[in-house]
Amino acid sequence: MASAFAAQLTSLVAEGAFDRFEGLRVSLIESGFAWLPAFLWRFDKGWRGLRREIPWTRRPPSEYVRDHVRVSLQPVDGPPGPDELERVIDQLGSDRMLMFSTDYPHRHIAEELDAVPAGLSPALAERLLDGNAREHYQL
């Protein structure tokens, strides 16, 4: 499923949706997030080589994604260790992107339903549990 999310993000950026609709806010729900850093590195590199094909995009794709896209936490698809997980979140380049979610009533690994993943800094955990969704959904 991560491939489908990646293809849709590629399309939204390449077709200029975020240029045409500057206030557009997109939520990726149940997409996972650990694939995003590598995807954005690749997309930015492709854009540097091919941006003349889509000249309406004025910034690297990763900047559009960080500004316009938010991602739900479940399924947590990062590396098993808490330090590695925080590093992957750091590689997103923004503490604003992740929003807590449970995916209730679907089945997940039980210990991951209890709370935010272990090892996150209090500030990041607060943004993930509360602040990011509040801003994105204007609650």
Place this chain on the structure above:
Amino acid sequence: VSVRTRTEVIDCDIHNAPRSEQALLSYMPARWRAARAAGGRLEAAVEARRETLGDRSYLGGEYPRATPRAARTDAWPPSGDPPASDLEFMREQLLDRYDLSYGVLTPMLGAGEQLDLERGAALASAINDWQTAEWLEPEPRLRASINVAYEDGPLAAREIHRMASDPRFVQVLLLIRTAEPLGRRKYWPIYEAAVDHGLPVGIHFGGWSRGPITGVGYGSYYIEDTVGMATAFADQLTSLVCEGVFDRYRELRIVLIEGGIAWLAPLMWRLDRAFALLGSEAPSLSAPPSELIREHVWLTTQPIDEPPRASDFGWLLDDLEMNDRIMFATDYPHWDFDAPDRALPAGLDADVRERIMAGNARSLYRLDG
């Protein structure tokens, strides 16, 4: 002018091409020569179109690419023949310039994409014979890939058996976008034949999937095509793992060519988490997916991933734990060529650099020292 790097260089992805599509015809049986001259996909008008639009044909979509034939603009030989069709010019621009020990040829000429499977098999044989006569014979630094009509397992296996006695053919070659996921049983005869002969199976960027090229349809632009290719690699590897191919063929070695490398660690995390939850659905899997992948999979570097922070390149190697499986490639003569002296970031551990630039390919392809 030779650009000498401190470490030995083996290039695992070189796209040699015929001087003209007609040049391949002399290697095909008369039946197919006649059919093509009468209006096959490679007739003169089509060939002219390929000069500008490139040589991969997707059903329903063909993207104008960055440059004619997706090639470096300086890769056209003085003769005016297509990029990478002139061995002497390839020596000058690649083999000699970067002092390559070996280069592995990966011609992408459509053999696996023909709807007429018999014609695809004839084209594959022609490509392999052309490689032998016009590339391997005159240039001892080159190694070749066995082209096959991969949508027909038995036909592909037949070609593998035909070519495997020549040790200069170091792998079987498929493209990553196939008609069905590569774990499906229709492709198993390919893996069986490859294992029989101790050959790795290389799977390269590109191909015509006979369906939409992403899981959500066709995009409008080449950038979507090329960036999206990483998802095809992830989806195919997921299929190979989950369909039990690595458990069935314990000696199978898969080389993912031109996929980059950064996408794989996140896929392994996700597959392992899914396996913990859903592994009972795939009872034949003998180990968590990441273990199977690290045992059976090799990767080539180009297009090398470029995280904006240098430290993240180190992290991605740490996450992969596959320093003995990553192999350097240039993708010559294509526009997104990675130069041997510039592709890997400075500061990489010298031993890791040596393994990626040459040592891993030397071991996998059994190249002499």
